[in-house]
Amino acid sequence: MKAMAVNLDFSIPEIFDPFFLELLHRRWTDSHLSLGVEIIDAQHLWIVGLLYKMEIMLNYKDPNVRLAKMTAYARELLNFLKKHLDLEHRVITAAEMPRGKQIIQEQLSFWERLQTAFKLNQEGGINSPEAFVELVKSWLERHIKEEDAYWKLHLSKRHFNPLDFVRAVVVDIEQEAESPHALLYRQLIIAQEVIPGIRKAVLDDLFFLWKRFDVCTKIPLIDMQHLWLFKMVVEVEGMLHISFDERRAHLEKVLGELIEYVGVHFVSEEGLMEKVGYATLRSHRKLHDDFRRTVYKLKDDYYSGNHHALSGLVSLLRQWLLTHIVIEDSKFARFCSGEIEKTVAASRQLIREKQIKIPRDQVLVYSYITARSRAEAS
Amino acid sequence: MSRDQINEKRRHIRVWVRFFPDCFVRLHEPDMRVALLEEFSLGGMRLLVDSNLPKEKLVLGKKIAGTIESENPALRMPFSGQVRWYKMLGDESVGAMHVGIEFDKDIELSEILQSLHTAEKRDGT
Numbered sequence A: 001m002k003a004m005a006v007n008l009d010f011s012i013p014e015i016f017d018p019f020f021l022e023l024l025h026r027r028w029t030d031s032h033l034s035l036g037v038e039i040i041d042a043q044h045l046w047i048v049g050l051l052y053k054m055e056i057m058l059n060y061k062d063p064n065v066r067l068a069k070m071t072a073y074a075r076e077l078l079n080f081l082k083k084h085l086d087l088e089h090r091v092i093t094a095a096e097m098p099r100g101k102q103i104i105q106e107q108l109s110f111w112e113r114l115q116t117a118f119k120l121n122q123e124g125g126i127n128s129p130e131a132f133v134e135l136v137k138s139w140l141e142r143h144i145k146e147e148d149a150y151w152k153l154h155l156s157k158r159h160f161n162p163l164d165f166v167r168a169v170v171v172d173i174e175q176e177a178e179s180p181h182a183l184l185y186r187q188l189i190i191a192q193e194v195i196p197g198i199r200k201a202v203l204d205d206l207f208f209l210w211k212r213f214d215v216c217t218k219i220p221l222i223d224m225q226h227l228w229l230f231k232m233v234v235e236v237e238g239m240l241h242i243s244f245d246e247r248r249a250h251l252e253k254v255l256g257e258l259i260e261y262v263g264v265h266f267v268s269e270e271g272l273m274e275k276v277g278y279a280t281l282r283s284h285r286k287l288h289d290d291f292r293r294t295v296y297k298l299k300d301d302y303y304s305g306n307h308h309a310l311s312g313l314v315s316l317l318r319q320w321l322l323t324h325i326v327i328e329d330s331k332f333a334r335f336c337s338g339e340i341e342k343t344v345a346a347s348r349q350l351i352r353e354k355q356i357k358i359p360r361d362q363v364l365v366y367s368y369i370t371a372r373s374r375a376e377a378s
Numbered sequence B: 001m002s003r004d005q006i007n008e009k010r011r012h013i014r015v016w017v018r019f020f021p022d023c024f025v026r027l028h029e030p031d032m033r034v035a036l037l038e039e040f041s042l043g044g045m046r047l048l049v050d051s052n053l054p055k056e057k058l059v060l061g062k063k064i065a066g067t068i069e070s071e072n073p074a075l076r077m078p079f080s081g082q083v084r085w086y087k088m089l090g091d092e093s094v095g096a097m098h099v100g101i102e103f104d105k106d107i108e109l110s111e112i113l114q115s116l117h118t119a120e121k122r123d124g125t
Helices: A018-030 A038-057 A063-094 A100-117 A129-157 A162-169 A173-177 A180-190 A200-213 A220-239 A244-276 A281-303 A308-337 A340-352 A360-377
Strands: A011-013 B014-016 B023-029 B033-040 B044-050 B063-070 B077-088 B096-103
Touching (some): A018 A180, A018 A360, A038 A063, A063 A100, A063 A129, A063 B023, A063 B044, A063 B096, A200 A308, A200 A360, A220 A244, A220 A308, A220 A360, A244 A281, A244 A308, A244 A340, A281 A308
Antiparallel strands (some): B033 B044
């Protein structure tokens, strides 16, 4: 076997569950855990995230999955806490803090207790995840709000900028900046986004529409595209509330994208209908064609100088798409419901054959909305 | 076998999904057990499994099959493939190992996996 070095540069760490990120953001802000020192806050956020996941997993029904996940989270938490405490100990030592040695000793003693709590059973799972979680929980808030606030205050009193001071003691600042916890912090706390580039208000409107009209087809490909259409409609509608001159260029651009995407969606939907042998494909396609013609007529009217055609076009898009999905596409969903796995496999084959594209943002929006729906239902 | 000695060519972007998505892997073959999905790409995935998986069942190139299970339907999928590498996570006392799996060519990847873009090779090959 020929040896070959693995190129780790291709790996892109990715935080993958937007709805969990929303819950994590809420917990972080409600608990007032920000210290105001970015590197330390990013590490704290990671610890809080892992701990929160463990708390959620404590209620997981399947005991095998629960144990496997709890063990993996606990192992990561234990290792990460060690690195985190090492960094803080370097800060405390460099800052020549009064009681510094005592604080370090107390923290090491906590870590040793945690290591003891990470006791594995014969099957390789953690013995008492509940005790592990409780130990970290009881320590964490005091650590952030008292111990860390103490060294931050000490640095400020000595006229050091705490952020610069911490940066100076980090061994590899580039590695730290590219770490998953730093990426998470920048996205969630600095940019305040659970999905990059999509505002929370848009996600809320989208969730409201999704819930109100109950339009889930259970075919991920179709649901993703419907959600993306709704998202574009929500964005276009939001622009109608600002003055025409301000919105004109942006509205024309977004509306153009929406009309183009309607076409992409129709082609995808018809392709899937054909693949699974949907009996009323011909009449469904006719509805799509009629709608396309109406949209292009309104668009032409607008570009011929009739500015009122624009609001008519937005209203038509919203109303038609909602009605069409609720009534017509639901018929297709019912047709597929008996053989949903076969339909999903057919849709995945169309993606593999590059007849349909699935952009990342659509996956994230879909993941967010469906997770939020499940959380609300439970 | 160390990861530095793996004979594999990175053709796809890998996505690190270690802790935050609600998913796991249920292995059906060679041994029924739960594993955690740590990283995936269009070509395969890296799992974290406990070390009780007998090593004779982890022969390189051996057939492996199972399902990625998740509450998210766009991630859920059956898979089959081959064990390409494995490595203990630290020493035996840690009680876990990483297993690298290459997917078979004919399986239908889930929407989430298919939304990943193929990595561009830096050397142009």
